[in-house]
Amino acid sequence: MKPSDYGIAGFDSFRPEQVYALSQIAKSNDKRYIIIQAPTGVGKTLLGVAAARILGKRTIIYTCHTKDLQDQMVNDFDAVLLQGRANYPAGDHEELFPEVTCAECEHSDMCGTCPCAYTEAKRSAKARGFACLNTAYHLNITNHGKREFMDWDACIFDEGDLLESAVIGYASVDFTRRTLSELGMDAPEHKGTGKGETRVEEWTPWLNKAIVGLESLSKSVSIPPARIDPTRHARAVRKRSHYERLAKATAAMLADLKKHPDSWVLVDSDGVTFKPVYAHGHKDLWDHADVSIIMSATIISHDQFCEDLGIDINQSIYLDLPCPFPAENRPIYFYPAGSMSAKMKQQTLPKLVKRIDEIADCYPFDRILIHTHTYDIAKYICANSRLGDRMATYTSGYEGSERSKTAAMRRHREKSNSILVAPSLDRGVNFADDLARCQIVAKVPFPYLGDRQVSARFHGKGGQVWYRVQTIRAFVQATGRGMRHMGDWCDTYILDDDFRGFRQSHLIPEWWREAVAGEEAARAALERAAQRALARA
Numbered sequence: 001m002k003p004s005d006y007g008i009a010g011f012d013s014f015r016p017e018q019v020y021a022l023s024q025i026a027k028s029n030d031k032r033y034i035i036i037q038a039p040t041g042v043g044k045t046l047l048g049v050a051a052a053r054i055l056g057k058r059t060i061i062y063t064c065h066t067k068d069l070q071d072q073m074v075n076d077f078d079a080v081l082l083q084g085r086a087n088y089p090a091g092d093h094e095e096l097f098p099e100v101t102c103a104e105c106e107h108s109d110m111c112g113t114c115p116c117a118y119t120e121a122k123r124s125a126k127a128r129g130f131a132c133l134n135t136a137y138h139l140n141i142t143n144h145g146k147r148e149f150m151d152w153d154a155c156i157f158d159e160g161d162l163l164e165s166a167v168i169g170y171a172s173v174d175f176t177r178r179t180l181s182e183l184g185m186d187a188p189e190h191k192g193t194g195k196g197e198t199r200v201e202e203w204t205p206w207l208n209k210a211i212v213g214l215e216s217l218s219k220s221v222s223i224p225p226a227r228i229d230p231t232r233h234a235r236a237v238r239k240r241s242h243y244e245r246l247a248k249a250t251a252a253m254l255a256d257l258k259k260h261p262d263s264w265v266l267v268d269s270d271g272v273t274f275k276p277v278y279a280h281g282h283k284d285l286w287d288h289a290d291v292s293i294i295m296s297a298t299i300i301s302h303d304q305f306c307e308d309l310g311i312d313i314n315q316s317i318y319l320d321l322p323c324p325f326p327a328e329n330r331p332i333y334f335y336p337a338g339s340m341s342a343k344m345k346q347q348t349l350p351k352l353v354k355r356i357d358e359i360a361d362c363y364p365f366d367r368i369l370i371h372t373h374t375y376d377i378a379k380y381i382c383a384n385s386r387l388g389d390r391m392a393t394y395t396s397g398y399e400g401s402e403r404s405k406t407a408a409m410r411r412h413r414e415k416s417n418s419i420l421v422a423p424s425l426d427r428g429v430n431f432a433d434d435l436a437r438c439q440i441v442a443k444v445p446f447p448y449l450g451d452r453q454v455s456a457r458f459h460g461k462g463g464q465v466w467y468r469v470q471t472i473r474a475f476v477q478a479t480g481r482g483m484r485h486m487g488d489w490c491d492t493y494i495l496d497d498d499f500r501g502f503r504q505s506h507l508i509p510e511w512w513r514e515a516v517a518g519e520e521a522a523r524a525a526l527e528r529a530a531q532r533a534l535a536r537a
């Protein structure tokens with residue numbers, strides 16, 4: 001069995017884990033859902049494409065969340081990258097891009113009068129039979145688009161554990177502060193934390209008023225001819241489209257709210273945002289291909305995953321693949337400083353900083369990545385550690401400045417023994433080799449129960465298992481940032497005593513659990529690290 005047997009060029013052979021998975025998929029008996037939990041190093045991208053081929057599927061849509069994975073798909077598999085209309089210039093007005101795009105052409109008298117880069121990209125993708133989409137665009141075209149991408153043979157969903165949050169985000173109804181001002185409306189009083197009947201009674205008049213107001217605003221937008229002023233034309237088209245889309249989404253939400261009064265919450269935002277409590281039943285993912293191949297390093301629970309996304313578990317197979325990296329190269333030491341729960345955090349923080357300094361002293365020439373989960377913990381560590389001169393961190397909302405995540409990561413790369421104190425680098429980033437020889441998990445990343453959607457989900461049916469799965473996903477993802485290939489190595493230390501309740505959980509992947517050791521092993525590891533540093537001095 002070789003990749004070339006299935007028309008896949010550029011790969012000499014399959015890895016052992018891929019061979020095993022493909023042998024099982026070949027016997028899947030026409031199951032509609034192939035769900036694969038595969039850690040870093042298995043080669044999920046090649047596995048997903050080969051799985052589609054071995055099932056005889058010729059046309060493939062590959063969907064993911066990150067640009068890096070999209071680039072890999074285009075470069076390694078010759079897929080055609082397909083994006084939303086707003087990413088393409090209007091053919092006769094390329095010099096005005098991005099102010100004027102194909103998104104405005106679609107709704108105006110410009111459409112059909114010029115060469116269309118978006119139409120050409122769709123044509124190329126269909127001709128190639130292999131399209132690469134991001135998740136947001138996939139949701140858009142399968143729920144609101146035409147039928148060009150509704151009848152393909154296979155859909156591959158990479159980073160599948162993010163699908164639930166993607167669907168919830170896509171289905172959410174968001175009124176910005178500016179839109180509320182244009183409507184002359186304030187936020188509704190009720191937050192959706194009481195009985196469902198109260199929610200429907202109090203929200204329905206507000207939502208009906210919003211729909212009427214949005215329809216009126218849409219009709220009031222005057223659109224000048226594109227041939228006279230394409231820039232003003234595009235702005236007006238965008239404005240009208242915004243009102244029309246929001247009115248349609250609000251009407252859909254109101255209809256669903258009347259059927260399922262406990263299924264929506266009003267969350268705090270810079271304006272008004274309604275979110276569905278559950279992903280399943282809101283946006284369609286599955287009815288546009290013969291088979292869906294869903295992959296992630298952190299599915300965690302087959303049952304819960306299917307429940308969350310409305311997958312018929314009887315029409316699915318689940319493969320839980322091992323990690324190809326030796327456990328001794330990716331040890332995880334449970335070395336608690338104390339509980340970081342809300343009740344105990346203030347007592348634990350000084351001990352946490354002392355333990356961080358103890359660990360960092362043993363890695364004086366190495367870069368270290370600290371996962372804090374919250375910005376306030378990151379700020380406290382940087383302010384109170386005696387190793388603050390080695391530390392880099394960042395603050396939310398400062399992109400483009402020296403306080404941004406991008407700037408902190410640049411400083412981390414530039415300094416050979418940097419300590420990056422990170423509130424939000426638990427996934428989607430690569431700290432291979434010398435970028436992180438040590439990781440520290442300062443706090444178990446429980447989902448925030450102050451978020452009304454999270455709280456409603458937690459207190460709903462099966463919510464405690466869902467909450468536990470979300471937590472395990474987050475720390476398994478976080479601890480994988482520093483171990484990226486077979487020749488890599490990274491020591492990880494978990495300092496939050498609240499991990500104790502997870503250590504033997506059957507939900508944690510076996511390949512991850514086998515790398516976990518206790519305090520005695522942690523002290524021995526620190527002694528080895530100190531000796532290694534002494535030899536380098």
